[in-house]
Amino acid sequence: DAGVTQSPTHLIKTRGQQVTLRCSPISGHKSVSWYQQVLGQGPQFIFQYYEKEERGRGNFPDRFSARQFPNYSSELNVNALLLGDSALYLCASSLDPGDNQPQHFGDGTRLSIL
Amino acid sequence: LAKTTQPISMDSYEGQEVNITCSHNNIATNDYITWYQQFPSQGPRFIIQGYKTKVTNEVASLFIPADRKSSTLSLPRVSLSDTAVYYCLVMEGRTGGGNKLTFGTGTQLKVEL
Numbered sequence: 001d002a003g004v005t006q007s008p009t010h011l012i013k014t015r016g017q018q019v020t021l022r023c024s025p026i027s028g029h030k031s032v033s034w035y036q037q038v039l040g041q042g043p044q045f046i047f048q049y050y051e052k053e054e055r056g057r058g059n060f061p062d063r064f065s066a067r068q069f070p071n072y073s074s075e076l077n078v079n080a081l082l083l084g085d086s087a088l089y090l091c092a093s094s095l096d097p098g099d100n101q102p103q104h105f106g107d108g109t110r111l112s113i114l
Numbered sequence: 115l116a117k118t119t120q121p122i123s124m125d126s127y128e129g130q131e132v133n134i135t136c137s138h139n140n141i142a143t144n145d146y147i148t149w150y151q152q153f154p155s156q157g158p159r160f161i162i163q164g165y166k167t168k169v170t171n172e173v174a175s176l177f178i179p180a181d182r183k184s185s186t187l188s189l190p191r192v193s194l195s196d197t198a199v200y201y202c203l204v205m206e207g208r209t210g211g212g213n214k215l216t217f218g219t220g221t222q223l224k225v226e227l
Contacts, residue, residue: 004157033214042201042217043158056214090157092215100146100165100205103215105157 002027004093004106012112013081021076021109025093031055032074033103034066035090043090049074050097078111086113118202123222132189134221136202139183146205147178147185151198152220158201162187189223197225 005024013019025032031050035043048056049068068074072093078085088110092103120136138147146165150158162169164176164185175188189196199220206214 035215035217042219043215045214045216048214058214088155092157100163102148102160102163102205104160105150107155107157110155 004091004104006089006091006106006109008109009107010110010112012114014114015081015083017081018077018079019081019111021078021089021091021111023074023076023091023093023106025072025074025091026104029093029095029104030072031094031097031101032068032072033092033094034074034076035092035105036060037088037090037108039087046076048097055097081113083113085111087111117216118204118218120200120202120218120221122219123224125224125226126192127226128193129191132192132196132223132225134187134189134200134202134223135184136187137184138202138204141182141204142206144206147176147182148203148205148215149174149176149187150201150203150217152201153198158217161200163205192223192225194225194227196223198223 007022033048034046037043045058047066052068063079066076088108090108092105094101094103118138126132148163149161152158162174162176169176177186201220
């Protein structure tokens with residue numbers, strides 16, 4: 001079975017640009033979460049979506065936005081890119097946002113800001 | 115928010131059993147304990163999850179004492195390929211309210227020959 005897939009795998013942008021990252025969850029999973037991982041640190045929660053609705057938001061500025069589509073895939077958008085946005089962006093999916101549903105991660109999109 | 119504390123690093127040799135202990139003193143009644151493994155430039159991989167006592171799967175065991183204020187991930191007979199960062203997390207149990215994961219800095223396990 002296919003796991004969580006993310007595209008693109010690598011991306012290079014310049015300051016001020018906008019970027020869209022894409023995620024396809026595991027088949028049957030309806031919840032998608034996004035995380036940012038800066039080098040040397042653990043992933044930090046950005047958003048969670050379930051049934052196309054936002055279920056949680058981390059401590060990130062409004063430049064970060066996301067959405068979930070009817071097929072449960074998701075996009076993460078980041079506007080007005082800053083150098084500090086350089087990171088590995090991870091998508092995770094779970095059956096639903098229930099109490100004990102483990103999240104399964106993709107291998108991320110490596111975003112570099114020049 | 116239940117914070118976790120785990121050793122920054124551990125060293126071991128191939129064939130040994132490795133036990134990584136995590137403390138989570140303010141874990142709430144509905145919270146679950148979850149462990150992930152992460153290799154460089156890859157996403158975290160789910161290893162095991164438990165609520166109390168002992169949970170075992172094909173790759174690891176998780177021991178949780180009665181007070182649930184700590185947990186121990188046990189990796190039997192490690193190999194070089196087990197060299198990775200291991201994260202202990204407490205999944206906040208909120209029915210229908212989302213299950214965001216709060217990662218710490220993890221434990222860097224290094225396995226040598």
